[in-house]
Amino acid sequence: QVQLVESGGGLVQAGGSLRLSCAASGSIFSISVPGWYRQAPGKQRELVAAFISGASTNYADSVKGRFTISRDNAKNTVYLQMNNLKPEDTAVYYCNARVVSTTLTYWGQGTQVTVSS
Numbered sequence: 001q002v003q004l005v006e007s008g009g010g011l012v013q014a015g016g017s018l019r020l021s022c023a024a025s026g027s028i029f030s031i032s033v034p035g036w037y038r039q040a041p042g043k044q045r046e047l048v049a050a051f052i053s054g055a056s057t058n059y060a061d062s063v064k065g066r067f068t069i070s071r072d073n074a075k076n077t078v079y080l081q082m083n084n085l086k087p088e089d090t091a092v093y094y095c096n097a098r099v100v101s102t103t104l105t106y107w108g109q110g111t112q113v114t115v116s117s
Helices: none
Strands: 004-007 010-013 018-024 032-039 046-053 056-059 067-072 077-082 091-099 105-107 111-116
Touching (some): 018 111, 032 077, 046 067
Parallel strands (some): 010 111
16 A cells, blocks of 8 residues: 655745655655645645656746755655745645556645745
8 A cells, every 4th residue: 555644844934944755655656746736725735846757847836936846766755845935835735646657646644834924
């Protein structure tokens, strides 16, 4: 059973930074396209950043220039570096792994990020 475990969330002031980590139970990231999503209260889950294929990435317009997704396949871990955080970034952040050439998608349990003004 694949498990994705997020960490690194917390409370930060506007303008601050956080780095989220997503550790996989196996080498799932070597056969999948990982990404980060978020869900704010009363809103739908939305894409934040994701790998498209290989090293190509895609970002939501609202986070471009502030967030960076990266991966360490040797550690089976995906990261989301978040800089210049804004109150509107407050949400539960979820790690996602979509297995290539299948319909399989795995989700982590989420980590809360709260940005105070």
